[in-house]
Amino acid sequence: MMIDKRLIGTVTDSKKWIAVTVLWNWVALVGGIVSAVVFAWVLQQAFDGSLSLGGGIFYAIILIVALGVRAFAGSMSVKASYKASTDVKHRLRTLIFEKLASMPLNQVNQQSTSSIIQVASEGVEQLEIYFGRYLPQLFYSLLAPLTLFAFLVFFNAPTALILLVCVPLIPMSIIAVNKIAKKLLSKYWAIYVGLGSSFLDNLQGLITLKIYQDDEHKSQKMDEEAEHFRKITMKVLTMQLNSVSLMDLLAYGGAAVGILTALLQYQDGNLGIFGVILFILLSSEFFIPLRLLGSFFHVAMNGKAASDKIFTLLDTPVEENQQAVKFAVENAISVEINNLHFAYSPEKQAINGLNLTIQPKQLTVFVGKSGCGKSTLVSLLMGFYKAQQGKILFNGQEIQDVERHSFYQHVSLVSHSSYIFKGSLRENMLMANLEASDEQIYQTLAQVNLANFVRENGGLDMPLLSRGSNLSGGQIQRLALARALLHNADLYIFDEATSNIDVESEEIILNFIQKLKNEKTIVMISHRLANAVWADNIYVLQQGELAEQGNHRQLMDKQGIYAEMFNQQQNLESIRNGGNNNA
Numbered sequence: 001m002m003i004d005k006r007l008i009g010t011v012t013d014s015k016k017w018i019a020v021t022v023l024w025n026w027v028a029l030v031g032g033i034v035s036a037v038v039f040a041w042v043l044q045q046a047f048d049g050s051l052s053l054g055g056g057i058f059y060a061i062i063l064i065v066a067l068g069v070r071a072f073a074g075s076m077s078v079k080a081s082y083k084a085s086t087d088v089k090h091r092l093r094t095l096i097f098e099k100l101a102s103m104p105l106n107q108v109n110q111q112s113t114s115s116i117i118q119v120a121s122e123g124v125e126q127l128e129i130y131f132g133r134y135l136p137q138l139f140y141s142l143l144a145p146l147t148l149f150a151f152l153v154f155f156n157a158p159t160a161l162i163l164l165v166c167v168p169l170i171p172m173s174i175i176a177v178n179k180i181a182k183k184l185l186s187k188y189w190a191i192y193v194g195l196g197s198s199f200l201d202n203l204q205g206l207i208t209l210k211i212y213q214d215d216e217h218k219s220q221k222m223d224e225e226a227e228h229f230r231k232i233t234m235k236v237l238t239m240q241l242n243s244v245s246l247m248d249l250l251a252y253g254g255a256a257v258g259i260l261t262a263l264l265q266y267q268d269g270n271l272g273i274f275g276v277i278l279f280i281l282l283s284s285e286f287f288i289p290l291r292l293l294g295s296f297f298h299v300a301m302n303g304k305a306a307s308d309k310i311f312t313l314l315d316t317p318v319e320e321n322q323q324a325v326k327f328a329v330e331n332a333i334s335v336e337i338n339n340l341h342f343a344y345s346p347e348k349q350a351i352n353g354l355n356l357t358i359q360p361k362q363l364t365v366f367v368g369k370s371g372c373g374k375s376t377l378v379s380l381l382m383g384f385y386k387a388q389q390g391k392i393l394f395n396g397q398e399i400q401d402v403e404r405h406s407f408y409q410h411v412s413l414v415s416h417s418s419y420i421f422k423g424s425l426r427e428n429m430l431m432a433n434l435e436a437s438d439e440q441i442y443q444t445l446a447q448v449n450l451a452n453f454v455r456e457n458g459g460l461d462m463p464l465l466s467r468g469s470n471l472s473g474g475q476i477q478r479l480a481l482a483r484a485l486l487h488n489a490d491l492y493i494f495d496e497a498t499s500n501i502d503v504e505s506e507e508i509i510l511n512f513i514q515k516l517k518n519e520k521t522i523v524m525i526s527h528r529l530a531n532a533v534w535a536d537n538i539y540v541l542q543q544g545e546l547a548e549q550g551n552h553r554q555l556m557d558k559q560g561i562y563a564e565m566f567n568q569q570q571n572l573e574s575i576r577n578g579g580n581n582n583a
């Protein structure tokens with residue numbers, strides 16, 4: 001409970017520095033004992049009237065040296081304690097990141113972003129105190145009373161023994177408080193994480209809240225949550241304050257009992273003036289280290305509660321197939337979907353027994369009414385979710401049997417929410433192909449009519465803001481397409497890649513997709529059926545099932561759902577165009 005072996009084992013380098021910190025603290029204690037001895041000795045000589053000037057100077061020099069050693073050792077222990085904790089943040093954050101990176105995407109999807117942010121930031125921060133302050137202090141608090149006892153027992157055994165016996169009262173009080181604290185702290189963390197999650201959600205949706213003027217209402221709800229958090233924080237602080245008062249009482253009470261015993265021993269003639277002064281000076285040293293330990297204890301335990309959450313994440317078994325093999329792509333990718341079932345919740349199937357084939361080097365388009373399962377199918381094809389039943393075979397291989405790196409080398413997605421990172425345009429492009437030269441990047445940018453725009457705006461070093469917020473919607477989508485092209489995959493999936501963008505960008509992207517289909521396997525999802533006219537094969541989905549299939553001509557002849565949807569959209573567009581013409 002007080003020492004978490006696993007936590008220490010995780011940051012192995014810190015063990016050495018914890019030992020060094022304890023050693024310097026111990027040296028400081030020895031310095032303190034020597035100075036107390038000298039001080040007591042001088043006082044006794046002065047009391048006896050036997051202190052000479054030469055002796056006084058001699059003792060003063062020893063006292064100064066002992067105090068100097070104490071101060072030096074104290075500062076060295078601070079440095080060593082810093083070293084014990086310096087690696088903790090880096091190591092734990094690396095482990096968290098590596099764990100998330102090692103998970104297949106369907107598993108990463110299950111993690112809560114805000115909880116990870118909180119655990120990896122504040123949780124890890126508090127663990128610094130656990131390593132740098134709490135653990136060295138824990139070992140030193142065991143060593144200090146034993147050292148003092150071993151020294152003082154020669155002067156008066158009963159007093160030394162009473163002091164030693166009183167020492168465990170402090171850890172006993174810490175253990176008792178910890179019992180109450182544990183429940184309270186885990187409740188505190190749960191409320192803290194919940195508040196963080198609401199905050200992140202409201203921050204991300206702030207513009208929507210403002211538009212609907214719902215910010216006031218959300219702010220009230222946040223106030224309520226914050227008030228709840230304040231209350232639990234106050235409870236934690238009260239508990240900490242009470243336990244500090246209790247420890248003060250025990251520490252100074254214990255020292256007082258020791259001093260009283262020493263005085264009684266003096267009265268009985270069992271102890272001289274020198275011994276009494278020594279006990280008066282040193283008895284508090286028995287308790288101070290443990291008292292200090294108590295003050296680090298609560299922050300350390302808070303960090304420990306966070307570490308439990310970190311280990312829960314680190315212990316999540318990665319659902320990756322250890323026997324996964326390389327993706328066998330020689331020429332092109334074909335996809336076979338067999339009896340595929342997927343449901344977000346048991347009540348309703350989003351994909352319901354789908355059977356179909358995506359031919360290599362062809363353009364396959366999925367269409368269907370809103371909510372029919374198009375995006376879910378994309379997520380299943382990309383491995384963001386795992387099907388509950390059935391198979392998706394890429395060139396005969398299932399996604400979970402293929403090494404993830406190798407899979408995403410050959411399969412790429414351009415969605416309506418492609419992510420642009422803060423950094424230069426070059427950095428954003430290079431993530432698709434680290435070896436690409438500037439010339440290659442410009443070539444791909446030229447394919448989507450972005451090369452001139454980039455040249456005019458600072459070249460490949462052009463700074464981009466997070467989510468590409470200094471670009472237009474159409475430019476973001478064209479950049480995302482250029483990045484995907486640089487990746488040179490064999491199967492491209494376009495999920496509403498041209499929705500909500502300008503007509504010119506839409507034209508550029510669609511023309512390019514048509515050219516690309518002779519070289520690559522292309523899957524496209526589009527709510528606009530005019531985009532499906534050139535497809536080699538169109539699949540019409542309805543409530544997660546395959547309703548119709550064929551090319552545009554065949555489906556129009558069939559006069560089914562597709563033809564109805566197509567005609568509806570055409571009518572709408574001609575009304576709109578007519579409206580525009582009239583205007």
Ligand SMILES: Nc1ncnc2c1ncn2[C@@H]1O[C@H](COP(=O)(O)OP(=O)(O)OP(=O)(O)O)[C@@H](O)[C@H]1O
Pocket residue numbers: 344345350368369370371372373374375376377527
């Ligand atoms: N994350 C989710 N959790 C629960 N249900 C979901 C989730 N995403 C989608 N669904 C449900 O699954 C079904 C299929 O949704 P999906 O997003 O795949 O449809 P879609 O055809 O892409 O629709 P649209 O054209 O409107 O984007 C819908 O009934 C939808 O309500």
